[in-house]
Amino acid sequence: MIMEFVKHLFPRVVLERNLAISYTLCLGGLAFSVFLLMMASGLLLLVYYQPTPERAFTSILFLESSVWGGAYLRSLHRICSHAFLILIFLHTLRVILTGAYHRPRQLNWVIGFLLLCLALFEAYTGYLLPFDQLAYWATQTGMELLTTATFGEQLRALLVPDGIGQPLSLLRFYALHIVILPLALGGLSMLHFYRVRKNKGVLPYL
Template sequence: MKKRGLAGEFVAHLFPRVVRGENLRLTYTFCLGGLALTVFLLLLVSGVLLLFYYQPTTAGAFSSILFLEEQVPGGKYLRSLHRMASHLFLILLFLHSLRVLLTGAYRPPRQLNWLIGFALLGLAIFDGYTGYLLPMDQLALWATQTGMELLGTIPGGTLVKDFLLPDGIGGSLSLLRFYALHIVVLPLAMGVLIVLHFYRIRRDKGILPYL
């Protein structure tokens, strides 16, 4: 059989050359991973559109959100779509992880892919948290402060807190770091893990052992 690279295996998993009829049956775990990937792509598209209006400054962040929702046709819908998609993404990842745990699909030879999936869930939670500060309203500020206080209670958490908030919650540099993490660093990291996750599914002969 022709061997493919990482990207080739990812594409082949999304567009298989043949699918058994039994794999198309609708069950309670039907395509949770695929649904999560679809929502992730929706988050990328809606996030890119939001970039055209958002201002990552302490003075302009909240006003740019107001402008988007009140002056831009469909702006309120776009922001709501991005927010709801982020919630759905976390729910799907959690349910997918729970299914893997309950069915024992983390056992050898799939233990590496279980760790990749768990790391993906952690990054998704962190990405959602960094996005919470971006509107710079009262809810965002209080939620970020609560999260940072919890972070400071774990070993090494103070160092992470000082890196994320060099000038305090609501500071210009802190907002910029949350913004960079939310739109560049974490999405790229998740994208790499998603490709690697699907690659390992095929390498480990997961749900499609005949491919």
């Protein structure tokens, strides 16, 4: 699967007609490129961010006011997260409108939908990390909405066992945002590209 993923990123042959700009705009490839940029900027942000209720917001202020390029780096990470969601949504919409989810691509459609859901959850977990008023109340609203769903109370207890923004809850959001969800997104992306090559029908290259 890893080799197919690499071959998808670096194809041996590309047909000339497929180099032209089309209506699909390579939305999946653009989304993955933005994901890599978001990962790189996020790793740099880790150098200064402190995942504690007392230091989270002040570490963001320090990054933006005292670190050279810190404000740009944070803005880049935020813009990439917005672009990532938009590109994945447009890619999903294109698949629906063109009927690309039909046989033999049903499995890849499920994988792509899981990627969309994980991307939304990744954005949600990152929203709390700056720990300002907007982040706090947006997370509070999200948790209240979660309790209306099936098993919502259990999920809320798992995500925020000691309350919104408390040490354990912030640490869990932090771990989800920087480790668990990025690894899941990367693994599903590899599987997604592998299935694209395995299905052959949508390949413009070898």
